[in-house]
Amino acid sequence: MGLFSAPLPEVVSLPKSRQDVLAEVGIRTVGDALLFVPRRYEDFRAKPLEEVRVPETLSVVGVVQAHPKFSRFRGNFSRLATTLDVGGRTITVVWFNQPYLRERLIPGARVQVAGRYDPKSRQLVAQKTRFSAEGIATESLTPVYGLPGRGADAWFSELIRLLFSLPDLEIPDPIPAALREKYRLLPRGEALRTLHFPQDERELFWAKRRMAFEEVFLYQLKVLAARNVRVRTRRVREHRFRPEEVLELASRWPFTLTGAQRRAIQEIFADLLGPYPMNRLLQGDVGSGKTAVAALAIYAVVRGGRQAALMAPTEILAEQHVRTLRGLLPEDVPIALLTGRTPRREREEILYGLAQGTISVAVGTHALITEHVRFADLGFVVVDEQHRFGVVQRRLLAQKGDVPDLLSMSATPIPRTLALLLYGDLDVSVLDEMPPGRTPVETHWTTPERFADVLTFVDGQIERGRQAYVIAPLIEASDKLEYQNVVDLYDRVRNFLPRRRVGLLHGRLSGREKDRVMRAFVAGELDVLVSTTVVEVGVDVPNATVMVIYDADRFGLAQLHQLRGRVGRGSHKSYCILVADPRTELGRKRLQVFRELTDGFQIAEKDFELRGPGDLFGTKQSGLPEFRFTQLDSPRELRMLQIAHEEAERLLADSAFWETEEAVPLREALAGVHEEAGQLWD
Template sequence: MMSRPEVLFPLFAELETLSGVGPKTAQHMAQLGIVAPRDLLFTLPHTGIDRALQETVDGVGLPTTVTVIVKVGAHHPSRNRGGAYRIHVEDAQTSFQIVFFHGRSDYLQRVLPQGSTRVVSGKVEMFDGTVQMVHPEYIIPEEEISDIPAFEPVYPLTAGVTQKTMFKATRAALKRLPALDEWIDSGQKTKEEWPDFAVAMQTAHTPKSLEDLSATSAARTRLAYDELMAHQLTLALARASERRFPGRASVGDGRLQARVRAALPYALTGAQERSISEVAQDMAQDVRMNRLLQGDVGSGKTLVAFMSLLIAVEAGGQGVMMAPTEILARQHLEGLQPLAESAGVVLEILTGRDKGAERRAKLEALQRGDIQILVGTHAVFQADVHFADLRLAIIDEQHRFGVRQRLELGKKGSAADVLVMTATPIPRSLALAQYGDMDVSVLDEKPPGRKPIKTALVSTGRMDEVIERLRAVMAEGRQCYWVCPLVEESEAVDLTAAEERFKRLRAALGEGVVGLVHGQMPPAEKDAAMARFQSGKTGVLVATTVIEVGVNVPNATIMVIERAETFGLAQLHQLRGRVGRGSAASTCLLMYQAPLSETGQRRLEVLRETEDGFRIAETDLQMRGFGDLIGTAQSGVPRFRIADMERQGALMAVAQSDARKLLAEDPALDRPRGRAARVLLWLMRQDEAIRLISVG
């Protein structure tokens, strides 16, 4: 393993080596994720205070911070303990009071002796008709005026760390900035007029005005780009190291695909055709495919997946399609069965339910190559599962499978191509952050024949009307989902909410027609309840959010989401996509608790206006921000300290193409710019990437 370059040693020393930082302060700073001088540098001020010297407090718009030279007059100690200690002072034009609570007379006589001249800086406000400065932040003799920054940066703090401490510590860290070689493409840097790294850091920590603090200032944009570039370099290295695994060229002759096309009652959309040809091109190369197929609810991903599996079969091999749960695996089986029949290929399913002789028979057929396409759950990972010639592995719903499992599956077919499908439309900037090591195909058109879903907002006060509506719909033989709110505090509360709703609906609609699914249920019970709903035995399914992504009940035409304002937009869009899968018109009722906040209202209205998942995801990103949108659970996405994904998403795309270009020109990163990029990776703590280079 290569070791950290010496030029960075000062930035990665102990915090206590900085002047003004003792062991106690260092402990507090760790709460902010600051454990080395480097982290202080990447903790930028979020606002600033104008402390430029003014002539007088007279006429400035109060309350505000003022720095002014005063002549100190009489002291008026407080009459009762802990009361206000007032000092009369005069500036060039007017007089005002400096006020201290719990002021100690001996101390105040020393720092503000009567008759002296001092520079004071602090917040000035009007109180009972008197102008006051309470507890000034600075009180210094005139000759030390340069100690007060004309524009003082304000840092994020934590208990035990003051602004003064942060200011001093960051100044000390700035003194350690080394001169580093440039890792940014020179054309890019010139075009954007970005400063050098060290200059950008100095500027970001010594703003002259509020403009300097904005994310769009040249210094901050450059530092944000450095973060994104390091992240994209890591992903590009991961991609390059995956590509070092020799793949196998699988070239289909199209005969099986042609049979399926002939059997379909409609033509494929342009987006489907484009995605299939992107997959075919990847599979034809002798490096391993690593592609993400991103499609909105109802955009026809299953068909693209099946055509891709057929390429593997046409090339003389096998394909596997993995789903996160038994229900989804069975559903894929049902969806693919008719397609497999029209193509004349052998399709089988393997899940944890297969036992004994039946399982053995399947495994043997798989090993002989008699089963051409296998649908399964993670049971496919088990050691005794062997393929005759696995060419393509498709993984459904990415976030349920870790990268490790992607690799496990790859081992089953030493050179199998990998296609990951996700039904969650992700804004482009986020997709690049999360799946930057993959190539992305997007399905952004809907196949003909899908009916739009009517979306309406109703307040919880109208619950009885909604229940009546369900009764009418069920009388026509249709089915309904009822999603209960997510109560963050505890799953137990979630459970009572769902059970209460279940009891109320059962009382209103009759025994036996209402089912219940929630997170605490044993999987077998959950499956059984879902199966009863799928087969039409129950008319209403009450659920916490675990209505599996992808569950397909074409007969369900109403989706009620209770307390819709507590869900994320993307999640609401996913839930809504559970209806509208059949030939009948469908409705989604968003029940909210009045009064709705302004943003709550705006979010629900976006859903009412559009069914375009990508537009909804973009809105969600703008409204809720990056961190909330992905949720902390999705650890695939880095937390950036400077880069702001909502506003700087476009930089991410530039960083990605730049990182890939750099690696294409200098795969071992040993030319000058490549060596500078290695330093950047160390600077950004991208240890993974560094391991990948040293292995390479």
């Protein structure tokens, strides 16, 4: 790959301190540096002051005329002011709360300032400032990389400029020339150069479009390559069980399987008895009975003399799974719980039992993937809430057996079109039918002005012995987002309900503290749990009957649906109350849709129709790939994903292509993700 893959210190002279900064963000080679594109851009393009007629935000370049005047006010509020000569015109520039600039604003210094300029008073209130040593940019957008350390972005930008000037630099392009021509895509080198040094928004659009196609195309290739590898990998050991004998167990359960559950079980049994290892996603709405399906699959594997493991994201959820499995499976199936809280002596006994094969089922958290855990014959792995685990974690558990079958479970409804594109390496089973007898949660919508009435209703439910959740979108107050934060909401609830036991839960608490609060709520020691969305995946609290969601328009509909699914899990009538005053017609329409629909898949499809796929899931809660250039928030980008899928399928089918020199960059791009990918074209 030549210069592109060469270590940076071998190509350019870099101080050790700068090498350390780059290594901190994963930059070690020339290619790493060129592919480290800006997070955002600042617009420092200058505009002649004589053209400004009304106050507006702009950028100027000028020379400092005098030492700045410094003023300090109450509450550490400060002000700097000086005059600049901007092309022969003198203006006043003011900086608020930036006293550290006083030492740099010396007479004669050349400086670039962006901010709000008032032509009448000839005063500019500075928002961003750059000095000549940091690089003055007057004709282009200025990249912001977010590197650690003051001034790092400036020297990194100069490093990138130097790398592009190297005469022997060749940037490998993983997109075949025919595809670039077909979809009018820039060459990779041109796109990267533009991303680092864009002249205008139009240039930037085409460069981002090229890189967006590259990442979704490579993603689709990796997904489809993984599937091809899997279907060519023969099963190491066969499972020996008779489906009708396993299903006889379900006939003794106190509930009847739904048609969707039976269909999913048949699909799973076919995988288990087939010639290739299973890699299936079981997608089911909250309360649709995923655990019962998994229990039958576990029982089938155990009846054949092999072991099974179920990994959950939290200790409380793992404990809940153990209780459920012990209630569903025969008493003679040994089940062990392994978490970070397991006492040492009990842990040693469990490790011995798993290694000897006397324990058939292990349920646990990340503790299952530690090096000390060994199985005699692990044949089946279930991963609950699969989006909470990375690929590496799932693989580590699977490696504890000889290519065990894998069943991933998710309660996040995803439209089938999108699921097939994003999870193309998985077979998908859908539980789109709710068990009979489950009472729908009654959903209401009110405004923040009536929050006191909501809390009065909550108090009435507590008086009847029930419990409630109150959810906020933020942990702390934000200057940028006008939404309720959980800390202030906790204080409001406590003050309104002084006789009630109120707990606080959010992501910045330590793991031990989060566990303590959640256990107290499960045990009925708290009446109200004020929380962020950390409660959305998880624990069964049948006594909780009220879910209050503040600023409900802030959440994706699927996320709201998962929150609503935290209540209505017992025999008591339950309620979900949305507190919101949406500012847009779209926001009001979405909340109305949520009130009217109870099926998670219908909700996902509707939100998909209203807002596109990007907002379906909330932040990082769906397990979707983290694309840098593709947001999946518009029909155009979904179409790009579909095109990439079709082209990837076509390319993988063309064995002749993989023998060409043009395919070398593509093979290199794939090799880092799937070690087995070489089997596809060797």
